[in-house]
Amino acid sequence: NAGVTQTPKFQVLKTGQSMTLQCAQDMNHEYMSWYRQDPGMGLRLIHYSVGAGITDQGEVPNGYNVSRSTTEDFPLRLLSAAPSQTSVYFCASSYSGGGTTDTQYFGPGTRLTVL
Amino acid sequence: AQTVTQSQPEMSVQEAETVTLSCTYDTSESNYYLFWYKQPPSRQMILVIRQEAYKQQNATENRFSVNFQKAAKSFSLKISDSQLGDTAMYFCAFMWLRGTSGSRLTFGEGTQLTVNP
Numbered sequence: 105n106a107g108v109t110q111t112p113k114f115q116v117l118k119t120g121q122s123m124t125l126q127c128a129q130d131m132n133h134e135y136m137s138w139y140r141q142d143p144g145m146g147l148r149l150i151h152y153s154v155g156a157g158i159t160d161q162g163e164v165p166n167g168y169n170v171s172r173s174t175t176e177d178f179p180l181r182l183l184s185a186a187p188s189q190t191s192v193y194f195c196a197s198s199y200s201g202g203g204t205t206d207t208q209y210f211g212p213g214t215r216l217t218v219l
Numbered sequence: 220a221q222t223v224t225q226s227q228p229e230m231s232v233q234e235a236e237t238v239t240l241s242c243t244y245d246t247s248e249s250n251y252y253l254f255w256y257k258q259p260p261s262r263q264m265i266l267v268i269r270q271e272a273y274k275q276q277n278a279t280e281n282r283f284s285v286n287f288q289k290a291a292k293s294f295s296l297k298i299s300d301s302q303l304g305d306t307a308m309y310f311c312a313f314m315w316l317r318g319t320s321g322s323r324l325t326f327g328e329g330t331q332l333t334v335n336p
Contacts, residue, residue, distance in 0.1 A: 137323070145328060147326040149325075152323065162323065207266055208324060213262045213264075215262075
């Protein structure tokens with residue numbers, strides 16, 4: 105198993121550009137989520153999905169879109185990049201939304217800089 | 220809303236000694252999980268230990284153990300026989316079980332632990 109994979113590892117954007125951060129998992133997990141990590145603030149939830157076709161907002165959803173067409177993939181789209189979106193982005197997955205198997209596994213992260 | 224507080228931004232310990240990282244949380248829920256994650260310089264988030272709120276027994280994983288005080292809403296991490304490879308940022312996290320609506324992790328601000336030789 106590759107676990108949770110994210111691409112790219114690094115990205116530099118100009119203000120106003122759009123892009124998609126990719127996330128994939130091969131563990132047949134139903135639950136996937138995106139977090140952003142800013143200095144001194146821990147990780148904050150952007151969007152999450154409890155299964156294919158179902159997504160919902162987290163704490164900081166503005167400026168981001170997600171979709172979940174397959175169980176394996178959960179891309180995060182930046183619609184019009186802003187410097188405030190400079191951050192490290194983590195994708196995570198877990199088996200389900202509840203129960204004893206609910207440990208979340210994280211990808212390696214994407215470092216995004218918006219100029 | 221759930222909140223998680225780590226009051227120690229930085230800590231250091233000598234190799235082979237014991238260190239305790241503090242975490243408090245606030246919630247009105249009774250059914251939840253607590254976690255400690257480790258983030259080394261590679262930035263990978265690595266699960267260290269987890270605790271189910273309904274269990275009175277404190278979780279242990281080799282050199283890592285927790286002191287879970289449910290009434291005080293406290294969840295500290297003890298690292299015994301510290302090793303250089305334990306140098307990392309440590310995050311305390313809370314997860315409320317929301318059934319089929321999904322579970323969400325709330326993280327503390329992190330504690331940077333440095334193990335000195």
